[in-house]
Amino acid sequence: MEVLEIQQNEYLKNDINAFYHGYHRNWNDTKVGYINTLKNDSGTFTDLRKEFGYTLTGAQKKLYEALEEDLPIIAEKSTVKYTICVVPRSKCNNNYNQTQLLFINTIKKFALNNFNKFHDGTNYITRLIDTPTTHLTKNYNSIDIGITKRTCNISNNVRGKDILLIDDIYTKSVNIDEDAIQALFDNGANSVTLYVLGKTI
Known part of the structure; x- marks a missing residue:
């Protein structure tokens, strides 16, 4: 796990601390290739064969192992008990089948299994x-300021909480994460720390 600073910009009012599990250059040169399996954009992946090198079960296992390796370290560095939230997929959940929601469901499983260290806010x-699905369209200009607040419901339960916000891949120019972080602050979060599996380089 490496440290990453998310810097203030037009989407985010203040710098925040962040962490990432491994680098991501492209899907052929990455430490987190299982993320592409978990995205399952077509919704056709099953456990009958490997997709991008992993079965769905294998990809979930790799994600869970990364969470087990990294998140306790983040918790130990802090004096607060984090509430785990997740940056949602680009479409409403009813547009996905259950095999396309394994990323958030695996994180939820981790949070529930580690309730002594984390609160579960995966549905917040x-x-x-x-x-827009930016990793498919590559149209990063489609992410306008405030898109999270405009297109998402953010639970009142974030108010006063110290949030550990999780996403799959961080790309500096996209600003999805910056916008989501600011939305949490605007809805009363006490603090926000970002953790991503992969950071593009």
Whole structure:
């Protein structure tokens, strides 16, 4: 796990601390290739064969192992008990089948299994309005300021909480994470720390 600073910009009012598990250059040169399996954009992946090198079960196992390796270290560095939230997929959940929601479901499983160290807030940010799928369209200009607040419901339960916000891949120019972080602050979060599996380089 490496340290990453998310810097203030037009989407985010203040710098925040962040961490990432491994680098991601492209899907052929990455430490977190299992993320692409878990995305399952077509919704056709099953455990009958490997996709991008992993079965769905194998990809979930790799994600869970990364969480087990990294998140206790983040918790130990802090004096607070984090509430785990997840940046939602670009579309509303009813547009996905269950095999396309394994990323958030695996994180939820981890949070529930480690309730002594973390609160489960994996359902605190829910997408209500579909947004562009940037890793497919590559149209990063489609992410306008405030898109999280405009297209998501953010639970009042974030108020006063110290949030550990989790996403799959961080790319500096996209600003999805910066926008989500600011939305949490605007809804009363006490603090936000970002953890991503992969950081693009």
